Amino acid sequence: MIVKIDEIKNLLPHREPFLFVDKCEIKEVGIKGVGYRKFLPNEFFFKGHFPELPIVPGVILIEALAQTAGIVVSKSFENEKDKAVLFMSVSDAKFRKPVLPNDDISLEVEKLNNVKSVYKFYGLAKNDSTKVCEAKFSAMITNKPSSEIL
Secondary structure, three states: OEEEHHHHHHHOOOOOOOOOOOEEEEEEOOOEEEEEEEOOOOOHHHHOOOOOOOOOOHHHHHHHHHHHHHHHHHHHHOOOOOEEEEEEEEEEEEEOOOOOOOOEEEEEEEEEEEEOOEEEEEEEEEEOOEEEEEEEEEEEEEEOOOOOOO
């Protein structure tokens, strides 16, 4: 199942310039999927990271993997509008190759386990078949705050 940008915006609260998944192929709802992102030369972070040698920051790659996992998990409760996925932790992050402007990156995620509302994922970012980043990370499914709190 392919999830395009309009549906991604229904599943995640992120918006430009902090939405880093262009589309997502869900292989198994709640378990496994692949996000896709083309990092364009006009991305906001290239102005400072680094002007003479623009490289996608590692934290952006981790965020893109986490957003992909968020899409995969959120699809399993998309009719429950009071639920949200919140990033909790990252471990075992490795950055193997730089990601440059115009690189098309695939963001493979797979659930390792979950205990109650906490999900742990493994993520692998690739440029074609070349590994560029990998990490384990966790997120919690929680209730959105009521509008009275906001």
